[in-house]
Amino acid sequence: MGIVLGDNRYGKAEVHLVRVDRGADRHGLTDVTVGVSLSGELADVHLRGDNSNVLTTDAQKNTVFAFAAEGVGQVEEFGLRLARHFVASQPAIRRAEVRLTEQPWDRIEGSDGPAPHSFARNGTCLRTARVRVTADAAEVVSGLTGLTLLNTTDSEFWGFATDRYTTLAETRDRILATAVDAQWRHLSSDADFGKSYPDVRRLLAAAFAETYSYSLQQTLYAMGERVLAAHPEIAEIRLSLPNKHHFLVDLSPHDVENTDTVYYAADRPYGLIEGTVTRDDVAPSMMDW
Template sequence: MGIRLDQNAYGKNAIRLSKIIRHPGRHEIRQIGVDISLQGDFDAVHVEGDNSKVLPTDTMKNTVYALAKYRLTDSIEEFGLVLADHFLVHNPQLSAVTIDLAEECWVRMHFDGTAHPHAFVNGGSEKHLARVSRDRKGLVLSAGIGDLLILKTTDSGFEGYIKDAYTTLKETPDRILSTLCEVYWVYAGVPEGPAALYPAIREQLLRSFAYHQSLSVQHTLYAMGEAVLKEFSMVKEITLKMPNRHHILCNFQPFGLENNNEVFIATEEPFGYITGTVVRD
């Protein structure tokens, strides 16, 4: 019976950097994290301990910092393409490279209607995501949003579901819908100007969430994905993860009070976990 090495990869994760872009009279701040994964001809290092084809992960980290000096000037999607190209060009032993990027959302402070030139406030947990998966034959470019905390106080219900001996959940035509959403969309090729596409797709997702008459989280997930595909021809598929942050109506009956969808118990655990990918036929 033979034994062989199967699929494998290695890389460097959690490479964090901040970059100040200095314009006359104002600054930009970029704060990103980068994960790198390399695949290729690495049998010898695993089986024989031969490191001759191994690019040290510390070198990967230094490469990110060095290339950021001149090449991190626009979108993280474009910076990811730069990194993937660099590793493939300079390492013939590689067959594929995956670069995952996440950018913190810093917003410029405003005072008396004027933007401050170098002071910023963090936009919360939300992150701009990007992924470049490149091999010797081509590439797949994705972008997305992580930790997007969204909520609406009405236009959401949940009724008509299965009820068995263990069901205690009551039907409701009117409830809070809240989720800590993660979204990834895949581009059909490499679009011109991903820096401009990203906020437009984000706005479409938020608009769909806000105005959709939701009959379930699944119903809204599909509507959000469908809206993006209809509006943006360069997107070929979109995946959404929408964990349901439950808001349970507080029982005021023991106090002789009515609760007209006003006071809720907000819970983070346990939570419903809904995912789906919407694609073109």
């Protein structure tokens, strides 16, 4: 039985850049964390310690900052620029993957309107992107993480399978809450990312709010279906929805009536519902999500 080198990659992780666009009357702020991963003809460095095909991770970091000096724009477009550069400039590199996470900032409202150069960190969710480029193909996955949503009613959960360890009671009315982690794959790397991102986010939240839920699985499908119906340029969407449980507090030991108003928000353990909503006629992704 022989021993061989399997799949391998290397790169620079967690490159955190902040770009200030200094306009005459107001400033813009972009806050992005970038990870680079390169693959290709790298057997010699693993087997013989030959570094001749290795572009240092320090150089990769410097490339990220240098490209940011030219402008960032939409994170997907920035990732494409970086990935294409690494593949085109390094003969040994056959595949470049760039992951990006954008932290949004809001303008602070002053007494005379939005402040021109003052910002408050937006804690609603993070925008994400993942780009993979080879010599003859490019694929883009947009996304978001940490979008926390909650319905105070219009959610039931009953009729589920039971066994000797089942203790959960059926309910015809419950709080349904989750923190959405969504990734959606574009059919083309030329998509209008700046236009699609806010609308996909809006559609995910609207579908959550407007779906009478009998399970978080049903809600997941409704959210994905709504995005694909509105955006033909998106091939598929993958959703990860933790069930952020809220339990009614028993106040009877204190002779206090709890009229479905006071809940305990548990952080763990939690149910985790995951699934992909896809079109039946699209080619599979070249990325392992």
